[in-house]
Amino acid sequence: xxxxRVDETRCKGCELCVTACNLKCxxxxxxxxVTGYYPAKLAKLECCTGCGLCAQICPDLAIEVxx
Amino acid sequence: MKLINKKPSSLVxxxxxxxxxxxxxxxxxxxxxxxxxxxxxxxxxxxxPVGCAVFADEYFNCDMIQGxxxxxxxxxxxxxxxxxxxxxxxxxxxxxxxxxxxxxxxxSAARSENITIIxxxxxxxxxxxxxxxxxxxxxxxxxxxxxxxxxAVNGYPIKxxxxxxxxxxxxYLERTSVSTAPGxxxxxxxxxxxxxxxxDCVGFSMVEVLxxxxxxxxxxxxxxxxxxxxxxxxxxxxxxxxxxxQ
Numbered sequence: 001x002x003x004x005r006v007d008e009t010r011c012k013g014c015e016l017c018v019t020a021c022n023l024k025c026x027x028x029x030x031x032x033x034v035t036g037y038y039p040a041k042l043a044k045l046e047c048c049t050g051c052g053l054c055a056q057i058c059p060d061l062a063i064e065v066x067x
Numbered sequence: 068m069k070l071i072n073k074k075p076s077s078l079v080x081x082x083x084x085x086x087x088x089x090x091x092x093x094x095x096x097x098x099x100x101x102x103x104x105x106x107x108x109x110x111x112x113x114x115x116p117v118g119c120a121v122f123a124d125e126y127f128n129c130d131m132i133q134g135x136x137x138x139x140x141x142x143x144x145x146x147x148x149x150x151x152x153x154x155x156x157x158x159x160x161x162x163x164x165x166x167x168x169x170x171x172x173x174x175s176a177a178r179s180e181n182i183t184i185i186x187x188x189x190x191x192x193x194x195x196x197x198x199x200x201x202x203x204x205x206x207x208x209x210x211x212x213x214x215x216x217x218x219a220v221n222g223y224p225i226k227x228x229x230x231x232x233x234x235x236x237x238x239y240l241e242r243t244s245v246s247t248a249p250g251x252x253x254x255x256x257x258x259x260x261x262x263x264x265x266x267d268c269v270g271f272s273m274v275e276v277l278x279x280x281x282x283x284x285x286x287x288x289x290x291x292x293x294x295x296x297x298x299x300x301x302x303x304x305x306x307x308x309x310x311x312x313q
Contacts, residue, residue, distance in 0.1 A: 002068075003068075009082065010082050012086075012087035012088070013087060014087040014088035014281075014288035014289075015088075015287070015288060015289050016088055016288055016289065016292060018289075019289055019292070020247070020248045035082075037087070050071065052071060052072055053248035054248075055072045056248040056251045056252060057093065057245075057247070057248045057251055058092075058093075059083070059085065059087075059088060059089055059090065059091070059092030059093045059096075060082065060083060060085075060092050061074055061078070061083075061092070061096055063072075064070055064072065065070070065071045065072045066068040066069065066070055066071070067068060067069060067071050
């Protein structure tokens with residue numbers, strides 16, 4: 001099943017990936033990362049199609065798309 | 068399972084120090100991906116600007132030089148003329164390219180230097196603290212026009228692509244935006260063409276990228292992306308302003 005993996009040490013919690021995801025499967029984490037941001041996470045594992053739009057908009061190369 | 072978006076080898080594997088949601092990171096990645104795809108990293112020389120992207124040499128895994136404010140096109144001209152086998156790009160912001168570096172930009176376009184310019188337009192001076200730039204929109208608030216930019220005091224914003232399109236030497240001019248994922252994909256296509264033009268010795272190529280500066284705009288990154296779509300794009304219409312085929 002396709003999925004994204006967010007590198008929490010790179011993610012700055014800008015939420016651009018949340019708006020880029022047409023299927024709304026990304027949400028923000030409720031706990032701080034080591035860098036002090038609320039990182040993005042794949043909230044709905046089953047709905048990710050691996051389209052990679054979130055990785056396209058990510059300014060910090062924090063999202064890996066696995067398919 | 069397979070990783071479908073491998074990090075480009077033309078980018079150093081270290082976190083970027085730009086603000087959350089800043090468009091610089093996106094454009095850096097696109098340039099690096101294009102260097103990989105065209106296999107030109109070994110012979111590429113980049114010119115970093117003065118501005119937030121002054122650190123660009125820390126991120127790109129190619130030869131880089133950092134020039135005085137606005138002098139990117141002049142430096143790129145020198146490198147390209149002395150080493151024509153190199154692929155030379157100048158990465159500049161709007162305060163850099165459209166203000167202090169306007170003369171260098173216009174004249175390198177007039178001479179049709181075979182260089183590629185990536186122009187990041189975020190309608191404000193980013194690094195120095197959000198002052199008004201030549202590209203600041205009418206009514207837009209900045210630290211030097213706290214009541215909003217007015218025609219009477221500050222004049223009109225400069226539309227660089229439209230202006231350079233009047234010059235015969237400007238071979239390829241396109242304006243794109245990185246506020247949405249489809250916009251990022253289009254931007255990559257435009258930047259790739261600008262690099263390909265240089266390889267084909269077509270002449271002066273510039274891509275203007277409408278980008279965000281959420282920190283100095285006083286917005287969240289998501290609001291910033293919306294600002295680009297709703298406020299900037301009507302003033303700075305996206306599209307191709309000059310193409311070599313014309």
